[in-house]
Amino acid sequence: MNSCIEWIDDNQSRFIELSDQIWNFAELGLFEYESSKLLMEILEIEGFTIEREVASMPTAFIATFGSGKPIIAILGEYDALPGLSQDKIPRKQPINKDMPGHGCGHNLFGVACLTAVLAIKEKIKNEELTGTIKFYGCPAEENANGKGWMVKEGLFDDVDISLTWHPSDANSVVSFNFQAIIDVLFKFQGQTAHAAGDPFNGRSALDAVELMNVGCNYLREHIIPDARLHYIITKGGKAPNIVPEEAEVWYFVRAPRFEQVNDLYRRVLKVANGAAMMTETSLEPMILGGASNMLPNETLEELLHRKMTEVKPPIYSDEEIAFANEIRSTFPENYFDNALTIYPQEIRELTEQFRENPLNNIVYPIFGRGITLGGSTDVGDVTWVTPTAQFVTACSTFGTPGHSWQMVAHCGMSIGHKGMFYAAKVLAEATEELMTNPELVTKAKQEFQERISKTPYESLLPKMSSPPIEHFRQIYDNI
Template identity: 40%
Template sequence: MKNDERVWRAVDERKEDYAAFSDRVWEMPEIAYTEQRSVAEHIAMLEKEGARIERDLAGIPTAVMGEWGEGGPVIAILGEYDALPGLSQEAGIAEPKPVEGQGGAGHGCGHNLLGAASLLAAAAVKDWLRENNIPGRVRYYGCPAEEGGAAKGFMARDGVFDDVDIAISWHPASFSGVNEAVSLANTRIDFTFHGKSSHAAAAPELGRSALDAVELMNVGVNYMREHMPDHARIHYAMLDGGGIAPNVVQSRAKVRYLIRARDLPELNSLVARVKKIAEGAALMTETRVETSVVSAVSNLLGNAPLEKAMYDNFLRLGPPQWDEADREYAAQIQGTLTEADIAAAHRRHGLKVEPGKTLCDIIVPLENRGEGGVGSTDVGDVSWAVPTVQARGATCAIGTPFHSWQLTAQGKSPHAHKGMVHVAKVMAGTAVDAIRDPALIERAKAEFKERTGGKPYESPLPKDLAPPIKAMGQGV
């Protein structure tokens, strides 16, 4: 039996347990830095698999690492398990219907699948190492707060990945293939304006409105949008409007800005401009502004040798296999989508639209380049610390928007489980290839050194910034 088939067999032996594991995490959606129950499920599975466990990585209570093996190269497989606010949804249906008692959160980005598949892959590699008596270590990193909390950034800044040789991860998607290493660096910054309260009718001249300052800042940033690079993005959310009494001049108001750019130098330039606008708004309103960084992530750095190795595993395995029930439910989900949703999913993977196709039946060619919007991920920081590769695993109906009720609804479906198992095999096979071929790791490291110029990783996070654990529930 070939090496990849042996490790794939180890995946198949566990697939029912890990599908149930993924479903349990789906049923307890917890947003950034609140994932106590979800990480407990991951720790229980690590214990069942006999891992050596380290908790509280980088001072984060919901971050965990499990390791197996001895000596040899260190292969990291990264998982996530945080949910999103406002995306509670019943599973297995094709209409919006929140689940009562879940607190409004839901797995609208598929992270219940993400963590389960990564841990499944790591456990399979553990079996392969033991069966073949080969030196090497495989680690599962349970990483919380990908949705805006930048947990991997804090972990990378604190050296959690320093002795790792290569890192492997994945993300749910409409199509299967190697993830194109394109993402936007970003930072979240809170701007708090301090003014002076007064009676808004009897003595408005005595007040200085912090809310006016926020609104003027927003206007200024909106004018700035005309003069930014096309791929840059800026979003904002009001955290504190100054109270509910319109007859009191608001003495304090707070807005959170999310600023995205192609790379860190470009991001830093945009941040400087946004800060000037905030200072201008404070000047115009005779208020005072304080800034506080919440989180920040780097853009993704690709690695061609690892991407080729992962692609070869995709080709050896072939696309996921679906049955008619899978296609029928996917068609129901597609019935809630627009043609634009479906077209966007194809463009994102450099594919032409095929009308009537509900689930992925191909491996996206490695050379394909996507079109359309680009998001951000804290995997970017890991990719600047160690050579990193990511897969895309088909787990949803083609066209499903992420961060949507439709994605949450499919999180426990048979086709999501099949996609999860499929991509676990790809990650496990890639890890095995790296362990049995030291030259692959050396090529990956050589390209990594060339792309980084041999410079050590520099975190975009301020050195004294702690993980925003206390900002729980505030859109971190």
């Protein structure tokens, strides 16, 4: 039979169509009904066994094909971001103003994983490979850390290895750390009154929110440099002449390791309680989600790097380069130097060539071990329960900000599609090697055991058994 790479090349148009359909759906985390249904339908037709609504999330699922060991999990996402609607053109133009858009490229993310598992399925069906391939349909990466809930439910307990990827502006194995995060809503309850007639009878919940934010902005000076605090006010009253009796502020609290984020949250909570005390309001903190930092697996990182190098990044057409140049003209003047700041010197030097050429088509050497980036990912939780590694591929012009209209535009056109197929091929080739090389699986598992024995895993999720779906619905209704 053909190689996985040939099979993927022969089936491209079908997967482009799927990725564009999910790009059009652009559904928010926990509400990806159409996107997950589409993926499940295809997997079912292809003979996979589907477990639906896993971990009490309507849009989470697991699709399994094959039998026996090894069990390889491929983690796919498909949620979009609010307010990022954008057409597939290199200038800002929403299709439907204020509606969601795929600003993190998760339409490509889910479909690349689907492509890879279907290529592997063909080989298992033809008895060229033995083992089990599992597609994890992971909702709500952007808001509710869906994978953490799946971990909490024990859904990775039988998995030998997990692999995943993410759209980016360059091609690299992910060997740096991401921040641990606690995602929390602070709800203040006060006493309403006529804001002019009898304000002395009122106790403003909005005052509490504002004082809490002032306190946290002072707190910033005295927290570890890599930690991050950010918030939005999700409820602030109905009219200026009514003292707000209810107000809410939504915080992300982040730090490089889970014990550090727990400590920082303890301090943020003190500030919130102080604000409630000052305003004579009551406070109800509600943890909505959380994600751990990453436990690396160098054995798997090296496998992915070798496959990325063998498969080779895409070659771009003149039209794609022209699109990228136009996108680049929308970036701030110093975008290139800013984009380089996260890289070590060796990688900066390699990247200089993309100051003029807007599409980054090289594979970086493995770098970043020990560096923590500013963001967080729920892949973090998976890394603590099964050996896991991930990589990124260029799906956009170099320097494209994450969660931007520019990213949405790329992910609906051929630059994004090329990055998607490159990722699918690397995932399939890496899975094939794991299914034919048991020593490699054993080595990755041994490394995992050594690391986990030094630092036991601690979930940052709240005690409840499923994510607060209704609260997310209300938050989105209010925004």
